[in-house]
Amino acid sequence: MTGAPPGSRWFIIALINFLVAAIIGVLLRYAFVEEIPGFHFRKFLYAHSHVAMLGWLFQGFFAVLLPYLYPTGVPGVLHRLFWLSQAMVLGMLVAFPIVGYTSWAIGFASAHILVSYGFVWLIWKALGQHRYNWMLGVLFIRTALALMVLSTLSLWAIGPIMALGMREHEIFYLAVQWFLHFQFNGWFLFMALGLWFVQLESDKIPLPVQQLRTFYRWLLVSTPITFALAVAWSNPNLIVFTVNSVGIIIQTVALVLFIRILLRTPLPLGNWSPWARRLLILALASFLGKLLVQALVVIPAVAEMAYTLRNYVIGFIHLITLGMLSMLLIAVALKGNMIAMRNRLAPAGLVILIVGIAGSEFLLFLQGTLLWWSMGFLPWYHEGLLL
Secondary structure: OOOOOOOHHHHHHHHHHHHHHHHHHHHHHHOOOOOOOOOOHHHHHHHHHHHHHHHHHHHHHHHHHHHHHOOOOOOHHHHHHHHHHHHHHHHHHHHHHHHOOOHHHHHHHHHHHHHHHHHHHHHHHHHHOOOOOOHHHHHHHHHHHHHHHHHHOOHHHHHHHHHOOOOOOHHHHHHHHHHHHHHHHHHHHHHHHHHHHHHHHHOOOOOOHHHHHHHHHHHHHHHHHOOHHHHHHHOOOHHHHHHHHHHHHHHHHHHHHHHHHHHHOOOOOOOOOHHHHHHHHHHHHHHHHHHHHHHHOOOHHHHHHHHHOHHHHHHHHHHHHHHHHHHHHHHHHHHOOOOOOOOOHHHHHHHHHHHHHHHHHHHHHHHHHHHHOOOOOOOOHHHHHHO
């Protein structure tokens, strides 16, 4: 790590968390192929999702931002917050497989939320010093931080909901979906775009600021409205579907604006390494794929299918977390020399990772479509996903 940019050690630890989440994911897939004695699927699923979201994406996002905010060194208070967050991730990794979504695991998750508020406060203040250097980057990242705080508000209600014996009530589901919606479509999405704009603005690439601000406004307005799709699970009526459709139409306008900007604005990426460019293109393609998939949900029949078929749900979540966010994080880390491709194993590993993501996405969406059309299961489907 000698001579590496600030945050490099954080990113390596985040990558290790990514590996741990991936190993648990393999176990979850193996459980469909062979029985694992004493294996509780849902408990390990909680561990997988929390380590992936809080250990990999949460820590990875802040790690790649540090060299831009603190080029001469990271403040000690941020280091302490990072290690506290890592301790909470390890606590959840141990607690969820043992006790599930109960007291100990909830305690670690709640402590992580408090630590995240500390990150938000310090990063928000640091961004203020760069608001004229990265006008778009600061706008998107500050919005991401606000949406992250908004997403956590529902989690404070989960404890009382469970204490009242309402674990199976629809309000528990809606509280969890509120968190997930504003994490994936709020915090993660705006943070990813903000990081990309910080990269472009740091490289002094001229951008159509007003057009991108318009794109930002349309995307932001659509974010709370499209929560209606989660509400439709417990209340599938015409009004809820109509509200969701309005949100999707607004988001589709944002998609059209973004595509027009990409087509009209040349983005010179000559100072990105070949692999960083490839991963960035994959991340952008996944982002466009996410918005296109959501555009289809404007049709009520498609919306109902989207939230009832688990294959589609998992495929969509992995399209965001693996295809878009993970590819972007690794691309930005390569661009910032936080990690380096120093031997043949590194590019081979990235090729295998990309093939694995593409293969699992293909199988998930294909199987979901076959179930939608009442055509049954693919032969060797679970074995293919495990592979």
